[in-house]
Amino acid sequence: MPEDRDRKTVLDPWGTTVIEDYDRLCEEFGIQRFEPLLGRVPSPSMLMRRGVIFGHRDLERVLRAMERGEPFAVMSGIKSTGEFHLGTLMTAREIIYFQRQGAEAFYAIADVEAYEDNGIPLERSERYAVGNVADILALGFDPGRGYIYRQSRELRVKDLALLLGRGVTLATMKAIYGERHMGLYLSSLIQAGDILLPQLEEFGGPRPTVVPVGVDQDPHLRLCRDLAHKFRRKHGFVRPSSTYHRQMRGLDGSPKMSKRNPMSYFTFQESLKEIARKISEAFTGGRPTVREQRELGGVPEICPVYEMCVYHFTEDDGEVRGVYHDCKTGKLLCGEHKERVIEAVLGFVREHRRRRRGLIDKAREILQVT
Amino acid sequence: MPEDRDRKTVLDPWGTTVIEDYDRLCEEFGIQRFEPLLGRVPSPSMLMRRGVIFGHRDLERVLRAMERGEPFAVMSGIKSTGEFHLGTLMTAREIIYFQRQGAEAFYAIADVEAYEDNGIPLERSERYAVGNVADILALGFDPGRGYIYRQSRELRVKDLALLLGRGVTLATMKAIYGERHMGLYLSSLIQAGDILLPQLEEFGGPRPTVVPVGVDQDPHLRLCRDLAHKFRRKHGFVRPSSTYHRQMRGLDGSPKMSKRNPMSYFTFQESLKEIARKISEAFTGGRPTVREQRELGGVPEICPVYEMCVYHFTEDDGEVRGVYHDCKTGKLLCGEHKERVIEAVLGFVREHRRRRRGLIDKAREILQVT
Numbered sequence: 001m002p003e004d005r006d007r008k009t010v011l012d013p014w015g016t017t018v019i020e021d022y023d024r025l026c027e028e029f030g031i032q033r034f035e036p037l038l039g040r041v042p043s044p045s046m047l048m049r050r051g052v053i054f055g056h057r058d059l060e061r062v063l064r065a066m067e068r069g070e071p072f073a074v075m076s077g078i079k080s081t082g083e084f085h086l087g088t089l090m091t092a093r094e095i096i097y098f099q100r101q102g103a104e105a106f107y108a109i110a111d112v113e114a115y116e117d118n119g120i121p122l123e124r125s126e127r128y129a130v131g132n133v134a135d136i137l138a139l140g141f142d143p144g145r146g147y148i149y150r151q152s153r154e155l156r157v158k159d160l161a162l163l164l165g166r167g168v169t170l171a172t173m174k175a176i177y178g179e180r181h182m183g184l185y186l187s188s189l190i191q192a193g194d195i196l197l198p199q200l201e202e203f204g205g206p207r208p209t210v211v212p213v214g215v216d217q218d219p220h221l222r223l224c225r226d227l228a229h230k231f232r233r234k235h236g237f238v239r240p241s242s243t244y245h246r247q248m249r250g251l252d253g254s255p256k257m258s259k260r261n262p263m264s265y266f267t268f269q270e271s272l273k274e275i276a277r278k279i280s281e282a283f284t285g286g287r288p289t290v291r292e293q294r295e296l297g298g299v300p301e302i303c304p305v306y307e308m309c310v311y312h313f314t315e316d317d318g319e320v321r322g323v324y325h326d327c328k329t330g331k332l333l334c335g336e337h338k339e340r341v342i343e344a345v346l347g348f349v350r351e352h353r354r355r356r357r358g359l360i361d362k363a364r365e366i367l368q369v370t
Numbered sequence: 371m372p373e374d375r376d377r378k379t380v381l382d383p384w385g386t387t388v389i390e391d392y393d394r395l396c397e398e399f400g401i402q403r404f405e406p407l408l409g410r411v412p413s414p415s416m417l418m419r420r421g422v423i424f425g426h427r428d429l430e431r432v433l434r435a436m437e438r439g440e441p442f443a444v445m446s447g448i449k450s451t452g453e454f455h456l457g458t459l460m461t462a463r464e465i466i467y468f469q470r471q472g473a474e475a476f477y478a479i480a481d482v483e484a485y486e487d488n489g490i491p492l493e494r495s496e497r498y499a500v501g502n503v504a505d506i507l508a509l510g511f512d513p514g515r516g517y518i519y520r521q522s523r524e525l526r527v528k529d530l531a532l533l534l535g536r537g538v539t540l541a542t543m544k545a546i547y548g549e550r551h552m553g554l555y556l557s558s559l560i561q562a563g564d565i566l567l568p569q570l571e572e573f574g575g576p577r578p579t580v581v582p583v584g585v586d587q588d589p590h591l592r593l594c595r596d597l598a599h600k601f602r603r604k605h606g607f608v609r610p611s612s613t614y615h616r617q618m619r620g621l622d623g624s625p626k627m628s629k630r631n632p633m634s635y636f637t638f639q640e641s642l643k644e645i646a647r648k649i650s651e652a653f654t655g656g657r658p659t660v661r662e663q664r665e666l667g668g669v670p671e672i673c674p675v676y677e678m679c680v681y682h683f684t685e686d687d688g689e690v691r692g693v694y695h696d697c698k699t700g701k702l703l704c705g706e707h708k709e710r711v712i713e714a715v716l717g718f719v720r721e722h723r724r725r726r727r728g729l730i731d732k733a734r735e736i737l738q739v740t
Contacts (some may be wrong), residue, residue: 116536158528162560165484166553170544182555183536184544189552190532314642 013217014117014176014184018255019247022054022215029218031055031244042066045097047090047245049317050310053212057221058241062210066101073198073209074098075240077108080125080150081118083267084135086312087214087257090245092136094212104204105146107136108194109367112151116183118160122152126369131356133363135268138355147203150365151190156200160193161186167230168223176219192224195240199228206236215244248311249304253283268349268356275349276342279305286334297326298334305334307339313344383587384554388625389617392424399528399588401425403612412436415467417460417563419687420680423582427591428611431562432580436471443568443579444468444612447478450495450520451488453637454505456682457584457627460615460722464582474517474574477506478564479737482521486553492522496739501726503733505638508725517573518736521560526570530563532555534692538593546589559697562594565610569598576606585614618681619674623653638719638726645719646712649675655697656704668697668704674706675711683714 011029019025026033034056038044040063047053063071076091078084084092099105114120133148141148151157173185199206207284211221221242228237247256250264259264265274287293287302300306304326314320328334364370381399389395396403406427408414410433417423435442446461448454454462469475479499484490503518511518521527543555569576580592591612598607617626620634628634636645655673657663670676676697684690696702734740 018473112532115532119536152529152532155525159522162482162485162522162528162553162556165556166489166551168552169551170540170552170555174540179540181536182538182559183532185540185552186532186535186556186559189556307718 011216013188013219014180015216019215020255022246025215029123029222030057031215031218032057032059034059034243034340036061036082040067042101045093046317047094049309051246052090052311053094053243053245055244056217056242057225058239059210059243060241061208061238062241063138067207069102071105071204071207073106073204073207074103075106075108075195075198075211076213077194078132078136079110079111079114080128080132081114081120082128082259083131083269085257085265085267086134086248086308087265088135089139089312090248091212091214092139092141093174094243094245095136096140098210098212099142099146100140103210104198106194106198107141107148107205108131108154108197109133109148109150110155110187110191110194111256112190113187116187125152126367129367130360130363130369131251131269133366134356135352137362138352143362143366146206150367151194153368154197156176156202157190157193157197160196160200161189164189164192164196164227164231167227172223172226176223186219188223191220191228194309195220195235196235197226197233199237208238209240209361211240211242213242213244214247216247218242218244218319231369236314249279249307251282251304253304261278268352272346272349275345279308279342279345280338282338284334284338293333297330298325298332300327303327305338308341308345313341313348366367381586382587383558383589384550385586388623392616395585396425400427401585401588402427402429404429405558407433412471415463415639416685417464417681421616422460423464423612423613423615424680425585426487426612427595428609429580429613430611431608432578432611435578439472441574441577442473443476443574443577444473445476445478445538445565445568445579445581446583447564448502448506449480449484450498450502451484451490452498452629453501453639454677455627455635455637456618457635458502458505459509459682460618461582461584462509464613464615465506466510468580469512470510473580474568475511475588476564476568476573477503477511477516477518478524478527479503479518479520479566480557480561480564481558482560486551488559496520496737499737500730500733500739501639503724503736504726504729507729508722509730513732513736516699520737521564523738524527524567525676526572527560527563527567530566530570531559534562534566534597534601535559536596542593542596547657558590558593561723562597563591565590565594566605566607569605569607576608578608579610581610581612583612583614584617586617588612588614619672619677621648621652621674623674638722642716642719645715648713649678649715650708651690652708654704654708660703663703664700667700668702670694670697673697675708678711678715683711683718684704 034053062072074095076095078088092340111125112121114125195211198209225239228239231237250257252263254264266278282305284305286300309320404423432442444465446465448458465475481492481495482493512583565581568579595609598609602609620627623634624634636648652675655669657666679690
């Protein structure tokens with residue numbers, strides 16, 4: 001099908017791109033595969049071991065720094081448009097992983113993007129920002145070896161955006177993002193500022209930086225890597241590295257969790273009852289009848305409930321393999337599995353909220369919210 | 371010549387557009403003529419009386435405020451890429467005129483534009499900025515009823531740019547400015563921020579604002595007026611008004627003074643000898659021989675030396691008419707006129723420099739330069 005082969009994948013950081021074929025994506029955008037590096041990564045995380053993190057750019061640069069005990073940084077962020085959910089949890093865990101491996105960690109509250117992309121005024125996104133920061137602290141982010149900030153308040157990020165603006169032609173912007181309003185272009189320059197912030201002298205100067213993100217954010221990385229290279233003479237920037245995680249399927253069977261679709265995901269601030277309901281009503285890879293399931297086995301490959309174990313809620317690799325096997329062989333039925341997952345999720349959410357409550361004041365202090 | 375009629379005038383705020391036909395310009399861009407308003411303007415300035423200020427947008431709004439004794443503002447600026455010259459002098463005098471008529475005055479040092487357009491890093495343009503501020507103070511700007519600031523340091527301007535970015539499509543940008551690099555688009559949003567700054571609550575809230583500029587800056591005004599209208603609900607912005615002055619001819623006979631051509635202009639910091647030399651070597655509207663000039667008279671309409679009297683150095687209207695008459699009738703020869711003009715210019719520059727020297731410290735204080 002030559003037509004299909006010609007079809008260009010478009011990665012839209014502000015849209016709802018659904019990735020169907022990660023191999024092809026890697027090929028088209030020159031994203032490198034993560035798997036060959038797995039052996040060099042110290043104590044790889046669940047997301048790494050299980051192929052959720054499937055791709056990267058230039059991660060070797062960061063691994064070399066890790067191996068040699070040289071300084072490196074990790075940088076990512078969250079758009080302050082709502083409460084934590086399984087997607088933001090992924091990024092948070094990736095940052096915390098690298099911080100524990102010795103990285104200096106940077107966490108940006110993308111409130112400028114929340115305005116430019118979603119029209120949420122800064123005053124209004126502040127509330128979410130405080131919650132989001134409490135979330136990442138509750139997950140184990142160490143503020144003593146990290147820097148958490150709001151884009152709108154970090155002057156150096158805005159000044160970097162102004163500096164970098166001179167290095168971008170309109171043609172480049174259009175090639176990367178398509179035709180968008182100026183605010184989104186602006187916010188992509190601000191994002192490039194976020195990514196290069198760790199390399200400013202006052203933050204420790206040029207050094208390898210890994211940016212763990214969902215693959216739909218790759219356009220920002222491409223832009224920023226180009227700009228780092230363009231301004232390397234004057235500022236000594238090292239091209240930032242990145243890792244890419246897969247998108248999670250929506251609980252309702254949609255190919256991607258999305259805020260536009262409340263049944264496709266849950267936040268950690270929803271009622272436990274509501275969370276349980278969403279999981280128990282979730283789409284699965286199960287068969288229409290119990291008999292068929294017993295005979296044919298389920299299809300975990302398309303099952304968002306199985307994915308929840310893989311991505312987040314089943315620590316032990318052997319246990320995940322067990323679930324996969326039991327599902328495939330028809331031993332484990334969806335209802336039973338859902339019950340287990342609900343228990344795990346509610347346990348996690350309960351404990352997370354407990355910790356988070358104690359950290360709200362700390363979060364306000366970090367963001368200087370009064 | 372239908373071809374000629376089809377030719378679109380392009381106004382390029384970052385280029386060297388030469389305006390050949392101001393009437394046509396007014397028609398094409400919907401700029402209103404200044405002349406019919408002259409009677410309503412209190413104590414019109416030299417530039418107004420002599421048609422140097424030839425056009426405006428919505429100046430009635432400002433005149434009404436002046437007539438009713440209601441608050442209004444004047445806002446303009448200077449790109450900190452060099453020393454004051456006859457062009458920046460024009461804008462400065464226009465601001466000071468409106469300030470004396472009761473406007474709250476805003477003067478922006480466009481150091482972000484100096485970077486985006488001319489690649490001059492902020493550290494380097496600071497030196498010019500201090501000089502430029504001392505210049506406008508020496509010319510009579512009252513800092514007690516005005517606000518002078520650098521774009522790069524005025525956070526509210528940058529935040530306005532981020533706010534306004536969401537209101538501009540790429541198509542609008544291209545229609546107004548053509549295909550430019552992102553930095554210039556950014557700087558035009560910053561400029562819109564400058565123009566709307568006086569209307570922020572903390573600066574006195576929405577009110578008529580006049581922006582006196584050279585007509586090549588009209589694209590920024592068009593953008594900003596659109597944006598003011600777009601964000602009128604949320605921020606109450608009133609569309610800013612503007613006045614437009616003609617471009618000065620280059621001393622060397624080129625149609626426009628330009629930094630690209632050092633013989634076309636002089637700065638107030640050049641040696642008096644050099645300034646005198648440039649004027650004495652200037653192109654004029656004179657005839658090839660004295661005899662021809664005595665017989666035919668000169669052509670003041672194309673003469674940059676005559677223009678210097680009209681724009682800046684001959685206060686008295688009767689005297690200007692006298693020069694025009696004496697030139698046209700062959701009574702006044704170029705050499706003699708140049709001598710008079712040199713004397714006037716050097717007198718002005720000497721006195722200006724003397725005042726300016728005493729204001730450098732004040733300028734540093736205003737810009738918080740240490």
